[in-house]
Amino acid sequence: MTLETNMLTYPRRRRVDKALRGCTLVATALAIVPLVLIIAYVLIVGGAALNRDFFTQTYRPPVPAGVDPLTGLPIEGMEEGDLSQVQARGGVLHGIVGTLMVTITALLFSLPIGILAGIFLAEYPDTPFNTFIRFCSDVLSGAPSIVIGVVGFTLIVRQTGTYSGIAGAIALTFLMVPTITRTTEEILKLVPNTVREAAMAMGAPMWYSTLTVVVPTALTGIVTGALLAFARGAGETAPLLLTIQGNSNLSFNMLAPLAALPILTYKYIESPFPAENQLAWGTAFVLMMLVLGVNLLVRITTARIKR
């Protein structure tokens, strides 16, 4: 093709290029706009629900102005208001504590299992067992979380006869292990083989080189996977509903029902009391901040290590 004929098609090529670039732009906007709206709405409405009580108080019954929230009796000398005017009292300290207890326990269970399984998948790839584990892990990580809840309910709650924090932690472990396993495996696969060869040529046994060279090289990635699993676990609702049930009081007992932030969101957003709806938005805000914070943390640490 000569330069002249090539030049003739130039306006058309430029139009096609512009049109396609326009399409990608519109699609990106369609994807991003709802996301930004959700985040902004939660931040604005949920942020408004935050105050000192929110973080320091537990549940208080929503009562109209003029009624003592502890006794439910009218306060003398004050006029009783209607339900929409209830005092915004109480907070979600019990939910924050419950979420932290259950998620951190789940993380303690799933970190060793997930990381070791990830090491096995990445470092011993030629075992026939391997494909099977990877398949199970993929299915498990794709399983609807309510299924995990049902399993936790049947296996632990029914057997022990009580909802409990530990049952919730085990259910979350089912969810977190596959995530940690697969991220660990993927990250370990990125470690250049030359590094393994170097350790091997030093006469290091496989376990030694894995522990001292391969895993440390991939440590940032593994920590990232753990943090993301933590954030995911903290936001799960369905498995917790069926395992820790929820609790209106502050409790530190892992063997009894506990509260959790997502459960409070679920309960309060259905409430007829605007004050409780406010709390629901507040818990949504806190959960969102948790995920956001973890992601930021991951970005900062990886950026610092890459330096």
Add this chain to the structure above:
Amino acid sequence: MSETRTRSLPLAGGFAATAAARARDHEKPGKAKIEAVNFDFYYGSFKALDRINLAIPEGEVTALIGPSGCGKSTLLRAINRMHDKTPGARAEGLLTIDGESIYGKDADPILLRRRVGMVFQRPNPFARSVFDNVAYGLRVLGERDRRRIKERVEWALRRAALWDEVKDRLNATGTSLSGGQQQRLCIARTIAVEPEVVLMDEPCSALDPISTLKIEELIADLRGTFTIIIVTHNMQQAARVSDYTAFMLMDSRTRAGQMVEFGPTVQLFTNPGDPRTEAYLSGHFG
């Protein structure tokens, strides 16, 4: 060779002692350190090395040269069993170090690799400090005495002509050094445990000319202390650094690597015994 082996360098006692004992057992001059007798190597059904016969003398520098695909890297890596984890790779025939079969039934690859160190084509320091890189092999051997590790690290870095450049930043990551420094770091890491044999797989191919020169000077300096086997594509380099040269070629029909000629480097380069060697050295193919 024995005078280099009996250096009184502090290392985990048993290790140095066995090295010295081994040295006393074989004091014949010009003794073969690594010997291949009708050695074949396969990747699955593909025969990569065909009846290799070779006796690599102790304490000397031996270069393996030949065109791409002739099997020189395969042979080199066979010496410390780096193929062990490659599916389908297997050895036939005899390959020995000090007369002990490398692929024998009760040969332990890990003990073998402690005697046969390796420097790779691309510098591959660990993502740890310079100090920890060099100390790695010592720690693998079970050395825990901090003072002795420190001495050995300094000795190895001096031997690798790197000490003056890194002595003020031993805590910097190994990967933060320049390419040439990284390669010398890898050499320091390898020699820190005093292996008997050092394998070098095209150690300069990823380096600039000045770094290459430094590595070549280093090889000359290490000569005598270690038995060095170097694979190189660069014939001038082979001529400069080696005492003996092995020339390999790929059989055009079977594609298996064969040993064409082995002899003192001077003789091989000035008066080759095989016309194919002469053709290769004069740039007619390869």
